Amino acid sequence: MKISENWLRAWVNPAIDSGTLSDQLTMLGLEVDEMAPAAKPFSGVVVGEVLTVEQHPDADRLRVTTVNIGSGEPLQIVCGAPNVRAGMKAPVATIGAVLPGDFKIKKGKLRGVESQGMLCGASEIDLEDKIDGLLELPADAPVGADIREYLELDDHVIDISITPNRGDCFSIRGVAREIGVINQLPVTAPEIKEVAAVIADQKNVIVDSGGCPRYLGRVIKNVNTKAPTPAWMERALARSGIRQHSILVDITNYVLIELGQPLHAFDGGKVEGAVHVRQAAAGEKLVLLNEQEVELQEDVMVIADDAKALAIAGIMGGLSSSVTDETAEIFLESAFFAPLHIAGRARRFGLHTDASQRYERGVDFELPMAAMHRASQLIAELAGGEFGPITAVEQAALLPKREAIALNQAQVDQLLGYAVEPAFISDALSRLGCAVTVQAEGEWTVVPPSHRYDMAIYQDLIEEVARIHGYDNIQISLPVMDVKLAKYADQFELAQLRQTAVTLGYQEAISFSFADAKLEKQLNPQVQPLALANPISSDLAVMRSTLLSSLIPCVQYNLNRQQSRVRFFELGLRFDYQDASSIHDLKQVPAFALIAAGPRTAESWHGKPAEMDFFDFKGDVEEILAAARLKAEYVRSERAWLHPGQSAEILLNGQSIGYLGRLHPSLEAELDLSATWVAELDQQAILQTYVSNFTELSRFPSVRRDIALLISDKINVSEIQQLIEKTGGELLDSAWLFDVYTGQGVEEGKRSLAFALLWQHPSRTLEDAEIKSGMDNILQVLENTYQATLRAS
Template identity: 50%
Template sequence: MKISEQWLREWVNPPLSSDELAHQLTMAGLEVDALEPVAGTFSGVVVAEITHAEQHPDADKLRVCTVNMGADTVQIVCGAPNARVGLKAPLARVGAVLPGDFKIKKAKLRGVESQGMLCAEAELGLSDASEGLMALPADAPVGTDLRDYLQLDDHLIEIGLTPNRADCLGIAGIAREVGLLNGLPVNEVSCEPVAAAVEDTFQVQLEAPERCPRYVGRVIRNIDISRPSPLWLQEKLRRCGLRSIDAVVDVTNYILLELGQPMHAFDLDRLQGGIVVRTAQAGESLPLLDGQTAELRDDTLVIADHGGPVAMAGIMGGEPTAVGEGTSHLFLESAFFAPGPLAGQARSYGLHTDSSHRFERGVDFRLQRSALERATRLLLDIVGGEPGPVIEAVAEAQLPVRPDVALRRARIPRLLGFELADADVERILTGLGLGVTATAEGWLCSVPSWRFDISIEADLLEELARVYGYNRLPVSHIQAALVIPPKPESRLSLRSLRRHLCARGYREAITYSFVDPRLQQLFDPAVDPVALENPISAEMAVMRSSLLPGLASAVQRSAHRQQSRVRLFETGLRFIPGAPGAGLAGLRQVPTLAMMISGQRFAESWSVASAAADFYDLKGDLESLLGLGRCQGEFAFRAAEHPALHPGQTAEITRTGQVVGRIGALHPAVLAALDINGPVLACEMDLDALLEGELPAFGELSRFPEVRRDLSVLVDKSVPAATLMQNVTAAAGAYLRELRLFDVYEGKGIDPKRKSLAFGLTFRDQSRTLSDEVVNQAMDQVIDSLEKNYNAELRNQAL
């Protein structure tokens, strides 16, 4: 939100510089994002009037103007389309300095002398408007310094308000804060009732009182909308980022900025019958003020007359009933809309307005009549008119209920760490607008209608700390009985996994927990994911049930940016919904590790051959990770299928028989949908299964030599090598120390239905050197077991 410092100081004027005021607001929780001058740095610019203008003799788009600048008359060559006799505009005299250190000198334009420059707003750093000269009011005194006339020695204060501080979305709320922080009274504006000059009324009916419990309005007849807004009003709007449109719209915008109450004015002659606040009906639409036509849903609250919708409640008015050049009679409205039902409505239509921004966060529900009276008085002063009596439709039972909040004296030192005198507590709470009643234990506070963020004791404590000053809170050491939880040595740390993967060339990715529903369907079609009620965007509408969609998107972006080798991993939660109808009650949040690789096996180098990464590259990286817990023998890989993974290149990962993950190449259909040239290999595992290891134990080193025997067998192609290795381990006996698969062969010289597997078996004993007889016996047991269980043949015998 942008506000004018001068405007704020009209309400409360602390003895602080601009920088000190900005710092004070920031320390009070109203963070100042920027403090900027309202105009560029310039000098020598005065109010001037064009008294004569004629076409330049040698240029179609230039005019030669005689300009009165008070003490003298000068000739100016000007190309602005609105340069005309009688126009008052800023004149940069010869010697003036404009923003950017641009000095004005005498010049000749197409042979005609020009003694200065008539200026547009952009040339003075007032705004971006550069389509014509800056038009000044007809009563602007010629010759007056422009900075003095417009009071340009002012600053814009841009405040980044958090959503809970809707009470500060107006000058009045910020002034209330500044007055409290500096112990100064606030000069509130007058909102005295305006007496009715006519008896005209307009019927108002609330059909949705739970969403609009208060609606206030009045008829104003015989206005003169041709009268422009006064300069002070236009300037205040401009400095807060709003342009002047006409006096009626300007006044409603002014009340929005001043009091924080959105308002709207209808052309009374275009309304039919009366006002009805209701939800939209099927098939209704509304042409909006921004030129769009909204197709209304039945959950949208609208302001309607007897002919149909005339405004989207709390968001934007309709074009058919808008105030325009021919308007003579107004119906001026001021309403309160419940924040909850309105939240997200504007965004669902692709809109965001100043009104919706405030109503979604909460507007003071007792402010509407005062705002209406204030706006009426301003309109009568500017455009004249005859006001009717105030019409108020209210459902008191539907207005927000603000229960009293108790603050215990003992909680202040316990939670804030210091003692605060009772007088200071009462001063702060009273200054915030709370009604304070002393009790035996502390205070009972009634919450004002403009504070939607105070409901529990902790809120009051936060207000005390904020207003007292976070920078003034004493620093003290924590004193508590802290119990250090035991850290099992058998469990790996997540940090060790991350370091290990980074050491193997991976980079950690952090992706959103929200994913595109189409991407979610592509990777996990069997799961009906949890949908967000108010998503950030359509591409982030559901909670992920797998980490692979996020990683795949990251790989896609990398590939589209000419990255030929990608290695990514991510740790995070995946969200598994429960039984249908269980809602969030059955939701499981599973800590997960995901890995994904694509591109070349090795980084480009003269020392290694270029080849694409395959299934076994990712499997090798995963097996090295499994080895960190010293229980890799409990894990096994078995062939499986998955909709997102390539048939024949997919495996389940099990631990002691329980499935804990999957690994494989992405399916060609998935690669095509993502526009990625494959292959891309992916793995996903439950983190708990990966982190649970074995307790390290010392094993004495053997002083005796090892004996290695190699074994090559022929088996059916359908038999997994891992299955054979399990059989070999079981049959080899207690002396087997290592088993390694070092060769796989299929092809010439072998039955097409069979394959050759070669194993290296290493035997050793801790207490003696093993004899050939013992080793041969173990090998015979292995061969017999393979022949019996898998119809295996020794390769040298088969050939």
């Protein structure tokens, strides 16, 4: 928004220079993008009166004039402007004057005739040329006055970037209020005099839209629409970036910039019957003032008469009801339109008007009456007319409510981090227009003003206090932190679980809890999934009993799009139907699932990619369990949808917490999948709390002994290893399987299992006898329990 500094200072004039004023506005949150002079520097130009005009003796296009500049003898000036004439007043650059661009005026001769200066057009003094020729000044311009002072060219144009929450600052009134607050000065608004009604004419106003809580209208007859716009108004508008139009348009624009209230004048003679504020009919068309025809929708609010739409409310008027030089009667509108009924509509039609810009952000709902009186006052003074009574229609229940906000000193100090005097808090909020009531020492009840839509909670008020107190005055200090350390609990977190899976090369999938009923049956024929009453689609029609119902379609989707290696994991809920006789018995079980398809590693120069096998996938699961500090056991799984020889139940303390393995080949064929590996575990079991125990590392050497056992191939290796660890006693540090052999030399039904046993004492060196005793004990127990024997070398 652009405004004139002189216009602003007419409202509030702090004893500071333009640069400081600009800084103040920026620090108030009204960032000044530019403060440009109204005209470039020049000197020596005064108001002159042309006394005589004669033809140049040697040039058809030149005139020889005598010009009175209010001092000394009249100057003889040769001029070529087509509009020069006796009696006119125009700027005169005297001898020694310096015009913009460092152009110096000297005494000289033009075609043999002496010229003692220069009569100036607008462009010579850095103003916009509106006519070809001299800048004609009003007849009452004082001869000899410095033109910079007379035309207020020492003014500055302030270009302010207004944030969306500060629609109240889209006016001289709003910006002046801010400057007055920061400088603790009163704001002197122009005196607004009510124009009494002298005729009884008025339009019936019917409001049928919830988007217009307040609407004012006034009939004015016999207005002189051809009256000239006074120079002071034209100048103020020009420096606000608004071109001159006609007296009525200029007055409404002037009030818009001055007070922030959009107004609109309709040609009263073209309004048929009553004035309606209503929603548009679908497909209704309107030709706007810019001659653009728009097709309206039902969510667009319009001003209409009994026959047609006249304007898009709060955005732009229609061409058919626009004021022209022939207009004898106008209907002046001043209204409050709710922001949500205006927002986005102008953009839809490719429009961006001063009115929509303000209504979208929120106009002061108490302002329409004051703006109506101000506009009526200016029309009466500048264009005359006979005024009818003001018609006012209100929907009080729809007007914005200004709710009281409780504020106390402790809240201010805590949020700002430093103390602000209670008197300053009360004064600053009062100057901003708030109704401040002191409840007790350091406690207030604050009712925001009607123009501040952004004040709703106590933090908003504290933000205002900090803004007015000055961001530069915020003290630099370290915050006081009362830190109480919570009791530490070792627990594997969801974030760690995710990170571990990602590190292993899996990507997280997030899917619906719904699944395809057919896939649910394929995975578990015994399940009777709960069907949705209103499913999103046929393939999302039941509640899933396993996360695989969601992950398998993800794998299929990726494989069908040439992704040969797919790895997914998901954290989510599955629904346990076991023992559920009704929906109320249905259990939601947090689960963690993995699925993998494709080669073990991505293709590279290092070697050909090998297919993933059971132990590759089991290694991934074990990595996750190891990160959670869980040591699980594995036994053959009997689940029907898993490969009978390449799957396992995962046991923790003898209880199953899930499974892993390859999908059954027949199921893979049905689903058109290659080898696909899956695992699903109880999420709560993985995330259980654990206790960290540290055992000091032994400084004494360890001793390794290997044994190769011939044992039945029906016995699980995990059972054998558990027995070894249990029998070995405290001297056995660890044991692991390092070789499995079947074939020549091993009878059918048996296999050779080679275990490494590591022995170590925490505080001394072991003796051979101790190790031999432990080994003998292990072999004896294995022989008695599983009929295991040592394999001959």
